[in-house]
Amino acid sequence: MVGETRRLLIISDIHSNILGLEAVLKDAEQYGPYTDKLCAGDIIGYNANPAECIEKIISENFTAVAGNHDRVGRGDKVSDFNWLAEYAIEKTQKELKSKHINYLQSLEKIYVDPTMKFLLTHGSFGKGREDCYIFHEQDAFGVMQRRLDFNNDTSEGVIIRIPLGIVGHTHIPLYASGLFQKIKVAY
Numbered sequence: 001m002v003g004e005t006r007r008l009l010i011i012s013d014i015h016s017n018i019l020g021l022e023a024v025l026k027d028a029e030q031y032g033p034y035t036d037k038l039c040a041g042d043i044i045g046y047n048a049n050p051a052e053c054i055e056k057i058i059s060e061n062f063t064a065v066a067g068n069h070d071r072v073g074r075g076d077k078v079s080d081f082n083w084l085a086e087y088a089i090e091k092t093q094k095e096l097k098s099k100h101i102n103y104l105q106s107l108e109k110i111y112v113d114p115t116m117k118f119l120l121t122h123g124s125f126g127k128g129r130e131d132c133y134i135f136h137e138q139d140a141f142g143v144m145q146r147r148l149d150f151n152n153d154t155s156e157g158v159i160i161r162i163p164l165g166i167v168g169h170t171h172i173p174l175y176a177s178g179l180f181q182k183i184k185v186a187y
């Protein structure tokens, strides 16, 4: 709708921590209501409650993308997975039923909002760079430019107009804004 104000609730890297997820959602209530609930991936991995976390994300109507742990959990091959993450994912897979795997398989690596106001992915923009980390302004500068080649189906002319990129993966809150030559970063 033209002129509609969007209020986004953005979470990421839940990593099977249902107590943490419930606490965050409870805390977020005071800032709502939200027009969009977004999860930038890694619903599962590491902690004890992957099935409960997936069910909560579904029941709360989040739009989610597939993180590296979600992709391994559903059976994809992902490079650069550390021993602890691998150990945890074996435990995780034993907890998941087919409905959970089906949900993980339904997740894309990138979500482009229909209004073209924002796009959401787990680690970084750019084809083959979805598991890269954004820690510094140089990283943010590079990846915002790489929005262009993320996806073969999306033409340059469409993607370049999307002003906001949302990612997770680092477990560190970071906001980078400004023109490409003058990006400011705040933690």
Ligand SMILES: [Fe+2]
Binding pocket: 042, 067, 068, 069, 122, 168, 169, 170
């Ligand atoms: Fe991740």
